[in-house]
Amino acid sequence: MADSFDVVMPVVNAERTPTYWLISQALKLLNADGKSAELAYSHVVELLKERRDAVSGIFELLRSAPAEDIGRRWCALHIAGDVGDESAAKLLFREVLQPLPKRCGEKEGCEGPRDGELLVRTMAVEALQRVATHHEQARGLVLELIEQRPEQPVLIEAVKAAQALDLTDRVREILRKKDRWILDISIYPVEKVMAQSERSDDSPLGHAPPGTRALVSGPIANCCMPNKEG
Amino acid sequence: MATCTATVPNLDTSGDNLYGPRICWQAFIDWAWDAFDFDKNDWDQGFGYHSVCDNQRPLSRTMSGVYCLTYSSPNFPRESYDSNILEWGCRFARNAIDELDARCGSGGTIARTQWGPFVNDWTQLYIPYWYGQGVSLRAGTLVHEARHADGRGHDSGNNDSTWDYNGAWRWQVCWLAWFAVDGQSTSTAMRTQARQRANNIINGNFDTHPGFNV
Numbered sequence: 552m553a554d555s556f557d558v559v560m561p562v563v564n565a566e567r568t569p570t571y572w573l574i575s576q577a578l579k580l581l582n583a584d585g586k587s588a589e590l591a592y593s594h595v596v597e598l599l600k601e602r603r604d605a606v607s608g609i610f611e612l613l614r615s616a617p618a619e620d621i622g623r624r625w626c627a628l629h630i631a632g633d634v635g636d637e638s639a640a641k642l643l644f645r646e647v648l649q650p651l652p653k654r655c656g657e658k659e660g661c662e663g664p665r666d667g668e669l670l671v672r673t674m675a676v677e678a679l680q681r682v683a684t685h686h687e688q689a690r691g692l693v694l695e696l697i698e699q700r701p702e703q704p705v706l707i708e709a710v711k712a713a714q715a716l717d718l719t720d721r722v723r724e725i726l727r728k729k730d731r732w733i734l735d736i737s738i739y740p741v742e743k744v745m746a747q748s749e750r751s752d753d754s755p756l757g758h759a760p761p762g763t764r765a766l767v768s769g770p771i772a773n774c775c776m777p778n779k780e781g
Numbered sequence: 782m783a784t785c786t787a788t789v790p791n792l793d794t795s796g797d798n799l800y801g802p803r804i805c806w807q808a809f810i811d812w813a814w815d816a817f818d819f820d821k822n823d824w825d826q827g828f829g830y831h832s833v834c835d836n837q838r839p840l841s842r843t844m845s846g847v848y849c850l851t852y853s854s855p856n857f858p859r860e861s862y863d864s865n866i867l868e869w870g871c872r873f874a875r876n877a878i879d880e881l882d883a884r885c886g887s888g889g890t891i892a893r894t895q896w897g898p899f900v901n902d903w904t905q906l907y908i909p910y911w912y913g914q915g916v917s918l919r920a921g922t923l924v925h926e927a928r929h930a931d932g933r934g935h936d937s938g939n940n941d942s943t944w945d946y947n948g949a950w951r952w953q954v955c956w957l958a959w960f961a962v963d964g965q966s967t968s969t970a971m972r973t974q975a976r977q978r979a980n981n982i983i984n985g986n987f988d989t990h991p992g993f994n995v
Contacts, residue, residue: 553823553882553883556827556883584799588968592969617788619788623790655889666891673977707980737993741959755876757875760852
């Protein structure tokens with residue numbers, strides 16, 4: 552017998568201030584497709600850089616998001632990194648060091664709540680790195696992250712961030728001997744990241760997907776009759 | 782039979798406002814329903830069978846994952862196994878997954894696949910699959926589960942021992958990495974999350990670290 556399900560709609564905060572409105576625009580544009588959206592996002596970020604309450608607004612968005620809303624939390628951190636204000640550094644640092652949930656047990660499936668939280672911590676590290684590009688104090692916080700020795704996937708992100716900030720020599724001093732292998736991790740171009748399909752093209756194609764709408768050259772029959780108001 | 786509810790996260794940040802309108806296309810829905818062997822009994826009772834274009838419901842959000850898996854290659858409609866997994870991932874997944882079912886689930890698990898002789902083969906998706914992951918990560922999970930449906934489990938608990946094992950984690954990493962670089966008609970957020978998730982897997986789900994990131 553199958554299960555039954557229903558959705559609950561969250562309470563949506565009104566866009567109370569101009570800053571909050573700008574943040575919500577940044578959030579939408581970061582999740583839109585196309586070059587014009589990317590350009591508009593960068594314009595909104597520039598406007599946010601000029602607002603004194605930008606960082607407090609972004610972290611209010613972060614704090615008001617339900618814990619399960621990984622996407623909204625992740626986007627808030629992304630925007631914080633792009634705005635790049637020094638006042639975000641300590642907040643990002645604390646976000647990185649929030650404890651991670653335990654890994655799933657073997658019978659509980661492969662992916663679980665830890666993975667979403669890990670994605671949020673990773674974004675926090677990258678955002679802190681962006682802030683540190685322009686602010687000396689934040690560079691110190693990246694090194695302090697490594698000193699705190701978070702769990703391996705977060706530690707690796709912190710080491711990568713420090714290397715990108717030209718802090719490799721300092722990292723080598725800080726890292727425990729058994730962790731120094733992390734400094735040798737290479738960044739591969741995608742052409743070197745291949746899965747072996749163990750298949751040839753003689754294998755069944757299966758039910759091939761329809762062409763995308765963009766590939767349909769004739770007019771769409773069932774679309775969009777204009778109403779009387781036009 | 783279980784009864785469950787979920788709070789719908791922000792529809793922009795999950796990618797469902799980007800991909801939801803794309804899946805609302807009868808030719809695609811008819812194809813995906815058949816290719817991944819969805820069954821009405823597994824997707825009604827609130828999961829979205831009666832409102833497939835409602836991007837707050839699990840069926841629409843699954844279809845978005847399937848759409849992303851299907852159409853993100855710049856080489857579509859080519860699906861050659863001689864190319865990278867972004868190109869052939871959907872071909873493999875639709876042929877390996879026996880049936881795709883919606884369930885409430887428990888404990889935060891995202892998806893599971895059962896396979897083997899003398900058992901009913903299935904892939905089940907649970908609430909965190911739809912409401913805890915953005916669209917590009919949902920597509921990556923389908924690749925992972927498809928590798929299991931093909932008969933390749935993990936060889937070290939929930940980890941793969943090595944990259945050379947060529948298991949579900951490697952496949953998921955490869956699809957996400959290629960999507961991050963070459964994925965078509967998508968957002969900065971979907972790409973960046975794909976890259977970060979790929980690295981999280983590389984850095985945490987292999988007993989022997991492969992020695993690289995993407």
